[in-house]
Structure formats: C-alpha cells, structure tokens
Amino acid sequence: MSAPEFSHIVTVADAAQGRSLTLEADEATRAAIAKRLGLVALDRFVVTAEIHAVAGGIAVRGRIEAKLVQSCAATDLPVPAKVDEVFDLRFLRDAEPAANLDEEVEISDADLDILPLEGERADVGEAAVQTMSLALDPFPRHPDADRILAEKGVLSEEQAGPFAALAKLRSQPKP
Structure with missing residues (x-):
C-alpha cells in the first residue's frame, strides 16, 4: 500500500497539550487525492481541527471544506460540488477490528467514528480524506x-x- 497523499501525523503527546491545526492541500496533493477518489478535479481541500487527549487516545473534531468536480453518473459530464463536512473522530488504542471476519458484528452510531490508534500516532490528514470521500455524492447527476x-x-x-x-x-x- 502506498503512502497517503495528505498525511499529517498527530501523536498522543501532541493531543495531551491540545492544539488547533489548519491543513490545506497544495495543487499536487489535490491532484493525487482526486485521482484516488475518481474526481475530475479537487480545487480546494482545507481541514481545520481541534485536537485533544481522551481516555485511551486522541480526539479530533473539525471541519472539511472542499471544492471539487465529479463526473455525472449518467453522462460523464462534469458536476461541480462543494463539501462542507463536520467531523468528530476518536483514535483509540483498543479500537482494533474484530479478529473473526466471518462473524456478523453490530455497531452503534457511537462506534462509527472510532478508529484504531497506530502506536501512539494518528494520521489526521488521511482520516480527513476518507471522511470527505464518504461525504461525496455517490451518483452525481449533471442538470x-x-x-x-x-x-x-x-x-x-x-x-x-x-x-x-x-x-x-x-x-x-x-x-
């Protein structure tokens, strides 16, 4: 697996002190993200977040703002779109996936925004890209x-x- 295009690592030590961050993807990074997500273009991608420690890991709360172009699902014409998505993520030490993948597992809404902590680190940039990908219209349609x-x-x-x-x-x- 290749390295994420928009990696920004935050450590448990960073979170213990609490901090704010603003990340803005440059042109080359936006082009790489657009390619991975199948977008025609990603003209703007900005993440603002507050980071603080929580029991067992790191809490990241913020907003993603993006200006992008998707392809129409029916005609392949360009469809301009904006994403303005608020997120609230927890990176926790004990958030490992279930070992038995053949078993059906039920999760609550509270479990949806919990991600495993990688050692004492969390990649806020990659989590933001994945969060934006979930906010995209799965079937964009040109007018x-x-x-x-x-x-x-x-x-x-x-x-x-x-x-x-x-x-x-x-x-x-x-x-």
Missing part, C-alpha cells in the same frame, strides 16, 4: 443529463419502468 440522454434516445426511468408499461396497456383501446 442537463435527462435532456442529453433523451436526445440520444435513452428512455427515462418513468418512460422505461414497469409503471410506464402498465400505463401503455391502460391507454390502449379495449377489444
């Missing part, structure tokens, strides 16, 4: 997608779906 697809003869969901077939049957003259 002109329906018109463009119709011009190419692609039927819309309403025209091609099962209810459209039923509507056609209903509108036919009865024998």
Whole structure:
C-alpha cells in the first residue's frame, strides 16, 4: 500500500497539550487525492481541527471544506460540488477490528467514528480524506443529463419502468 497523499501525523503527546491545526492541500496533493477518489478535479481541500487527549487516545473534531468536480453518473459530464463536512473522530488504542471476519458484528452510531490508534500516532490528514470521500455524492447527476440522454434516445426511468408499461396497456383501446 502506498503512502497517503495528505498525511499529517498527530501523536498522543501532541493531543495531551491540545492544539488547533489548519491543513490545506497544495495543487499536487489535490491532484493525487482526486485521482484516488475518481474526481475530475479537487480545487480546494482545507481541514481545520481541534485536537485533544481522551481516555485511551486522541480526539479530533473539525471541519472539511472542499471544492471539487465529479463526473455525472449518467453522462460523464462534469458536476461541480462543494463539501462542507463536520467531523468528530476518536483514535483509540483498543479500537482494533474484530479478529473473526466471518462473524456478523453490530455497531452503534457511537462506534462509527472510532478508529484504531497506530502506536501512539494518528494520521489526521488521511482520516480527513476518507471522511470527505464518504461525504461525496455517490451518483452525481449533471442538470442537463435527462435532456442529453433523451436526445440520444435513452428512455427515462418513468418512460422505461414497469409503471410506464402498465400505463401503455391502460391507454390502449379495449377489444
């Protein structure tokens, strides 16, 4: 596995003192993040955070602001987007994943933002990139997608779906 594009390591000692940080990705880093996440472009990526110690590790609370371009899921046209995502993460010593991956494990909402501490260190930059990736629209759609697809003869969901077939049957003259 290659090194993260936007790595910023914070230690338990850093957290014990408490600190604020602002991280802004440069052009080359943004291009590398965009490539990994399948974005057309990542024009801005800024992370602001407060870091402090918690029992068993590090707490990081902050905000991610990004300006990016995704590809339309239907037409591949560029779709500009903004991400403004608040996060609250815990990096804990005892947050190791379950050993038996064949077992079904239930987790609560409180467990969702808990990550394992790597030794006495946490990579806040990589966690921010992963947090942004979760905030992205999984199926971005260009505003002109329906018109463009119709011009190419692609039927819309309403025209091609099962209810459209039923509507056609209903509108036919009865024998």
